[in-house]
Structure formats: C-alpha cells, structure tokens
Amino acid sequence: MFEQMNGKIGNWLRAGGEEPSVVLSSRVRLARNLKGLTYPIYADNSTREQVVSFVATAIEKSPLLESGGFYRSAEVNDLDRNFLIERHLISPEFIQPESPSGVYIGTDEATAIMVNEEDHLRVQTLGSGLSLSEVLKRATGIDEELATTLDYDYDTDFGFLTSCPTNVGTGMRASILIHLAGLVLTKEIDSVIDHITKLGLVVRGFYGEGSDVWGNLTQISNQTTLGRSEHDIAESLEKITRQIIEFENKARERLVADARDEIADKVWRAYGILRHARVLTSEETMNLFSALRLGGALELFDRVPLRTINELLLLTQPAHLQKYVGETLGASQRDVARASLVRERLAET
C-alpha cells in the first residue's frame, strides 16, 4: 500500500514557499465532531463505523478532495502505519486496526483527514516553508465543503466542540516546523524559546527531543483556540515566526562572521560522513543533514540542494527505509541500508 508515495516526498517538504531555509513547513489542523454521535474515545465500534461511513461519503462528494484516497484502518498494516506517521500524515495514536477509523490522504499529501482519532475529524493541511495563510485557506475551504454534507457539533457560545477542552472554539492548531540551528549554536535558543512561550505559543522539539544541536527541528504552535478567529491565530503565529526568523538570521550572520572556518569544517565533515559512511543511525543522519541544511543557508556549502536534504530526512526514517528496500529490517540492518541509500542519493547530486 501507498506505493505512490514510496521513495518520494510530499509537496510540503519540497523546500518551496517563503523562508524555506529556516521554516520547513506550515501546518493547520481543524478538529471537528459530528452532532449526536459519541466522540471516538468513548464510542463503540458501530458508532465509530458510522462516523467513518459518513465522513467517507462526505469526502467523496467534496470536489476539493477529489484527487486522493481514503484508507480504512483495517487495510493498513503496521509498517504502513509507521510510514504514514513518519510522513506526518497521521498521529502515532491513530489507526488501531481493531477499532474502525480511517484516513484520507490527498495526492500531493498537502491534505490529510484523520477519522476517529481523538475527534471524529482532524482536517490537516500542510505547505512548504512559511505559508500559513495559504494553508489556512485550504483547510477552511475543505472544512466548508465537508460542512455541506456533515453536521458538525457546534455551540454558538463556545464554537466547535472537541474531545479535549483545549481544542474547543476554532478547533484549530496552526504550527510551523522551524530549524533554529543558528540560535542553538550561539546559545540564544533558550531565551528565544522563553520569549515565544510568554507570547502564548507552544514549543516542541520535533525529530526527537534532546537530540544534538544540529538536528534540532522545532515545532511552534498556538495554544489558544478559543476567543479568536482562525485568521487571527494564523496571522499572530506568522508574525511571531517572522520575528524568530529575524533572530535566527542574525545568529547565522554572527556565526559566519565569528567562526566561519569552524562552521564550514563541521558542515563539510557532515557531508563527508554522509557521502561515505557504511553505518548510519537515524539520529546521526538527522544531525548530519541538519548541518548541511545550515551550511547551505550560510552559503558555506552548495553540494546538496535543500530539497534533497528534506527528502533524505524523510526517506531515512525506519519505516520509509523498509518500504524503500521492500523488506523488514532489524535496527542494525536499517543502519546499513540507511547509509547505502544516503550514499546513493548523494552520489547523484
């Protein structure tokens, strides 16, 4: 299953949009529930099945969702489930084969709709770089189209109702995935995160928290879903993101001014290792590619296009690797296969 995605990346990782050297991607997700039906966590299988049917029908009728596929959880095996998690299309909690659920995935992977995760629907749209307003526009469009078929649980005082009270109101979470290597290296990251948190945003490490400096991709998202419009939430996140980008760019400038040789050396060593290693763990790979990403942004390195870096960050994850080679691999076999894939792809650039 999902062979059309195997060995490729979704649109949102193609290093397009604004500020792609700092912001990897922008994302909006809307939580929605259907009136009169028990919410997923407490629902029995027959209710869950009913929800899947309703949503599948609504998706089928939606012109905006024409080019994509709907997959029921029973069809998706463990490897494919992890494959979709690695592609950020479903959450780790999602798709338990024993209880009815499903996921719609748009052809370009810019849209995904989880059915029966924490809420009946989680409409998610993704875009490359800083592209929140475009991503929000798509989410809203899809949401409105689905609302013509589905009867959402909506309260005139509170707005959209959700399983978890933190999502009530707009049901919206807007987030960006951002690479703050400069701020990490200049050791200013903590004060910047402090600043962001005080502004009411949530900051999370993404590809593995506690990982080495280079690999530190950060996700920033809104906390508040109540009392503000979707547009306001996205606009406020975008504004703060632009401020962070400015901090990051200043940190990068200082790095080049103060430690050009040292940074260039680290970046080129990372390339040398990726280009020739025979064994690569997932974590090291991520750190090394993050070094290349920073090197490219600082114009110290031009051997590997940003798009290839994003692509390999995705394709070297465990499930992707196994889909790619077409067999189940243990951890140490994966490390060998990962190194081999990276060598192959980098030899082409």
Place this chain on the structure above:
Amino acid sequence: MFEQMNGKIGNWLRAGGEEPSVVLSSRVRLARNLKGLTYPIYADNSTREQVVSFVATAIEKSPLLESGGFYRSAEVNDLDRNFLIERHLISPEFIQPESPSGVYIGTDEATAIMVNEEDHLRVQTLGSGLSLSEVLKRATGIDEELATTLDYDYDTDFGFLTSCPTNVGTGMRASILIHLAGLVLTKEIDSVIDHITKLGLVVRGFYGEGSDVWGNLTQISNQTTLGRSEHDIAESLEKITRQIIEFENKARERLVADARDEIADKVWRAYGILRHARVLTSEETMNLFSALRLGGALELFDRVPLRTINELLLLTQPAHLQKYVGETLGASQRDVARASLVRERLAET
C-alpha cells in the same frame, strides 16, 4: 633550501619492499667517532669544525655518496631543520646553528649522515617496508668506504667507541616502523609489546605517543649493540618482526570476520572527513590516514594508494606544510592549509 625534497617523499616511504602494509620502513644507523678528537658533547667549536671538515672530505671521496649534498648547520634555518626532523633525516637534538655540525643527505634520502650529533658520525640508511638486510648492506658499504679515509675510534675488546655506553660495540641500531592497528583494535597490543620487550627489543610510539588507536605507529629496535655481529642483530630483529606481522595479520583477519561493517564504516568515514574537512590537526590527520591504511590492508577500501597515504602522512606535518605553501603559518592557519592540501591530493586519486 631542500627544494628538491619539497612536496615529495623519500624513497623509504614509497610503500615498496616486503610487507609494506604492516611495515612502513626499515632503518639502520651506525655510530662512529674519530680517533684523537674530543667527542661532540664536550668538544669546542674548533674541534667540532675540524670533525665536520674531515667527514665532509671523506664523503666527497666516497663513490657511494656521490649523489647527495652536505649541509653545514649554519646554512640550515629553523624551518628547514624541522623539515629534516619530520623527514627522519636528522634527530631533534641535532643542528644547533651556533656549534659546527652538518648533515649529508643522499638524493633518494635512503642515506643520511649526521656529523657532530651525539657522536662524530651517525650513518643512517633507510628502506621501504621490511628490508633490513638490504639496508644493513648499504650502511656497511658506506661505513667501509668512509673508513678508508677516516680513522675510527675502535677498541679491539669493545669494538666501536661511542659517546653513550649503550651504543658501544657495533654502534648499530636497527629499527623498523610498523603499523599494528589490528593488534590495537583487538586489544592484544599490550601482550605483544610485552613479548617483544622480553626478547630484548625496545618499543616506542612514533608519531606522538598516547595518540588514538588508529594513528599508532610503533618503532621497534634492538637494545644490544655489544657482543653480537651487525648481521646477527638485523637478522634477529627481522625474525621477530616476521612473527609480529603474523600476529598482526591474524588480528586483522579476525577483525574482518567479526566486525566487518563497523571497521568499513570507520575507514570510509575517515576518508569522508579527509576528503571534505576544512580544518585538520596534525594528530587527527595521522589517525584518519592510519584508518585508510588499515582499510586498504583489509581490502575494505581502495580509493587511496598506500603510497599516497604515506606521502600525506609526511607532507601534512607542520614544517612540511609551511615549506609547501612557502610561508610561515600559525597553528590554526596550518590546520586550514593541511585540510586544503589533503583535499587537493585526495581529489587526484
């Protein structure tokens, strides 16, 4: 000065001879003194000058030493002095410009004669790989030729007399420079060194003691100079060396059998770093090249010929680097120049 050697290696590093993947080089040196003249350590400058003149004349008359040059210490500046030390042609204690001394260097650097180091003469011959008998033959030939002109201090009971009693007798030190990476990695090195020491040989780390495992080049030489013939000393060292080579080869076989992927990974990473780093310290460079050397011997790596590895081990040393770029460089400038030279040379292979 010494421009003919700049950017090149001496014959003894050309990875020829027997067992070049384990034994880098073989060396014999003979300590000799002239009868009736104070030994260098206690000699005044006029005596030292006299010795230099005598030896220079003898060298000029020796057909075996025809193709080479004699250099007086006053002519040799600090950089060139370090350059000759790095090439193993003179010792660190040698050539103090203020007191007369000199060195003869054969065109192929297979022969060097220090005048007024610890003894009046130190005749040294070098050969690539395991080549002790050939190297001894050359030393003896030169020694005999010089003896037709020079009057050596010789005692019928003790043999040749020398400044330090440990050299009395044959005045000979035979040594080999050997790369025991396999034994280091299998952690058998200590028991092998113990064994060698008990056989009456001296073991010394060469390129920096206490360095990382990969860089560990070891020098093994005879301790005894008295009571045995030159031929016996060389033969005994050669025999023990062949035993050590056998131990080393067995260790290497085990490494490939037990940890092939891991070793290959280390070797190729070393190559990746050498190929792309922007900053390389002398010590790291040595360690990385030692990894390539082992990788080649284990047939896990074939990108860089052994001769190039030996060459770069020599040329990346501080004085060589400065001769090569033609200017004085501070330590951090050297690290950048070193990385640049290594990249350049490896790109050619």
